[in-house]
Amino acid sequence: MKRFKSALALAGLLSLNAQAGTWSPTSPAPMSYGADAIMRLRGTGEAMIVGLGFVQRYNPYTDTWRITSPMCAPGMCNNPMLTEFPSGKVLAISRAPGRMGGEVRLSTYLPETDQWAYLTQGFQVYRMDPAITLLPSGRALVTGGYHYPGLPPRATALSSVEEFDPVTETWTLLPGQMLTARSFHRATVLYSGKVLVTGGYTSDYQPIASAELYDPATGTWTAAGTLSHPRGSHQAIRLGSGHVMVLSNSQEGPSEAATAVDIYDPYNQRWYAGPALPFTQPSSATLLTTNEVLVTNNSGQAALYSPSQNAWQLEPSSSPSSYLRPAVLLYTGQVLFMPGNQLRAERYTR
Missing domain, CATH: 2.40.10 (Thrombin, subunit H)
Known part of the structure; x- marks a missing residue:
């Protein structure tokens, strides 16, 4: 029985000695700070690193760095979420310090001119910590998040959804809403063009186990099953097969939930368990x-x-x-x- 349990515990984990990759340092960067966000720019292939409002770009072909225009005054645009459009324009959603979570900042970046500009139009519904994903149409879909609708201030999760048009730089509030209000969730575009939304937090900051699908062609939302464990601030990634892997959640420390992996099969519309993460x-x-x-x-x-x-x-x-x-x-x-x-x-x- 002990041998059988040991075999089960090792299932899904390959030989620890068959390491496939290596790590190497880059040349020294001109500025030392923690990266809030990293993005690969499609036009040049450079990596753009944003931290504390500062921006530097790394050229992987020459292993060289250069400082570029800052995103904002130092410390005034924290935790940016970056989205690049087919034109190369970048949308940044960030926050400036302030009461009740801070002030949302929306700006765009043009890599070819190295210029940042604040958007003149904000969200149709004020929101913090939504999920954003690029649709096949070339527009960005922003879902959920939270805001403080009244006094006394209390964070309230949102179910509303908006689209951003990078050409006109305007936001449109969509008529359809998510089935569940959520923030700190993930949105992943499937090969079909539909968007899978997973996990997140409720207004009471409780992690959510449900998932749902958005169809941009019809503007409708449908339930997409349940994760094995409630998750918030997690990782979600579309695999080459088109399946979506979801891992990590709000729990800390070694536990079944902290290492559990869920995989969504969009072709059969079902969830199944992946091998547990080794950390x-x-x-x-x-x-x-x-x-x-x-x-x-x-x-x-x-x-x-x-x-x-x-x-x-x-x-x-x-x-x-x-x-x-x-x-x-x-x-x-x-x-x-x-x-x-x-x-x-x-x-x-x-």
Whole structure:
């Protein structure tokens, strides 16, 4: 019986000695700060790193850095969410310090001119910490979030949905609403063009287990099943197969919920359990050109998911970070990380 249990515990985990990738430092960056967000610019292939309002761009072909125009005054646009449109224009949703969560800032960036500009029109419904995703139409879909509708101030999760037109730089409030009001959730575009929304938090800051689908063609929302555990501020990534992997949640510490992996099958509209992650609190999940998924956490732990074997493989550890560790896939096939308060970024090479 003990041998059987041990075999089950190791199911889904490949040989720990068969590490596939390596880590290497980049040349020193000109500014040392934790990265709030990283984005690959499609026009140049550079990585744009934003932190505390400062912006620097990394060229993976020459291993060189350059400081570019700041997004805002230092410290006045925190936790940006970046979305790039087919034209190359970038939309940034951030927050300035202030009461009740701060003030939402909406701005755009043109990489070819290196210029930032604040939008003249804000959300139709004021919201913080929504989910944003790029639709096949070239517009951005913003769902949910929360706001403070009255006094005394109390955070209230939202179910309303808006679209952003990058040409006119205007927001349109859509008539259809999510089935469940949520913030800190994830929205993932499927190959069909539909959007899968997972998890999030209620107005009482309780994690949510439900999922739902948005059809841009009809503007309707339908239920899409339930995750194995309630999740908020989690990771969700579309695999090469079109399935969606969801991992991590609001729980901390080693537990079944903290390492559980849910996978959504859009073709049969069902959820199934993936192999448990070999560590907790993942801070990034990146789809590689091999269709494998690299997952890391702030402790520097890394694991590689093989879809063909439906298994995880522990990878060499990178530098730990006390700060958020966002990641981006470069056109070179490497994954770039910017650990907090370090001059050197790191690249993972498969």
